[in-house]
Amino acid sequence: MKIKVVLVLIIISFGLFSCEKDEDGKYADYLVAKPLKITKAEFKEGVDIIAPMPIDESGKIYSYENYIFINDKYKGVHVIDNTNPSSPKKIAFIKIAGNVDISVKDDYLYADSITDLMVLDISNIQNIKIINRLENVLRDNVVWPAADFYEYGEIDYENEMIIGWETVTERRLVEDYEERFGREIDVVFNMETDASSVGQGGSLARFKIVDDYLYAVDSHNINVFNIEDLGNPEDLEDVYAGFDIETIFNRGNYLFLGSMRGMYIYDITTPATPTFVSEFEHGTACDPVVVDGDYAYVTLRGGNECGATESGLFIVDISDIANPVLEKTYPLEGPYGLGIKDEKLFICDGAAGLKVYDKTDVADLKQLNHFKNIDTFDVIPLENQLLMVGDEVLYQYEYLNNNIKLISTLELN
Incomplete structure (x- = not known):
């Protein structure tokens, strides 16, 4: 009996091996994007102020006065009282x-x-009020992820809307992938210098307030709003900016847009009509950017989702704003957000942790700290402390002369 069982197992194993051998070259792993949907009724009733709740997927971080706001992707914003950073x-x-x-x-x-711009009064944080809703002013705000396949499934466009995408890795026929590029995809979506108190976002932000204007980037455009009347934004004409726009950063009279293809620079001397100045191309990769002095610091994240095969830090000389030039590159594991405080450069290197550098000499960065065994996403360097979010945890650090020290953590889930 034992001999028969062993023989059967050998035959099964051989069959599986033969099957894999037959399929060799026919299949490969691909990134598949699948839509996240809600009903139009849920969308219209989808804004409310409720009690604190566990976070599902931590997103971008924003700081305003004594409060921290952390996005729960596609769901809303967690409000945190940070009057005491230690608690x-x-x-x-x-x-x-x-x-x-x-x-x-x-x-x-x-x-x-989604495609609407909400305005809320947070003057009384215990009694937040919804005061305005501008409908369909962020027309291309549902950002398409980088993927090999897009699966739309059954979408009832009369009653449903796409709010975002989730991406998963699946094994697919190579033949199907190759045929994909021969077809047209056709999908219809229904869709800090003045006296004012303006908050601060991280390097992954797509919203940026400069004086009396709010700039919001989507995949292709700079959406411009005049917010001189804070409760009643005026939707101005969009400015086409290219493809795969991901982030926005402001320094002086310039906007720096990070995209999957490069860094675009726009002049906002006339704030209602940003005008193109120059670009720095780096190939295809996920790309936030921050600027300090004569240099722009760009983290590129490679891998299947972002296109590029390698990850790293690009330091770009922008002393001639019309002609950005690559100054230096440094290898990284899989970076996301970054930030600058004086001569310190902070990089969220994904699962490789938080890395802190002395950037006095951009040609020879010196690592000051490396906080390992944490999954990092984005940072905000404030005047007195550093905020960082990653893996459903809010971290806060205290600046020291040559490094930084952890002062608190807050579990968000």
């Missing part, structure tokens, strides 16, 4: 369907809700 407290959740970004000026919070 932050969750105090509320702003439920916003399809939300990924916010920005705040003088107690008015602006947030995206």
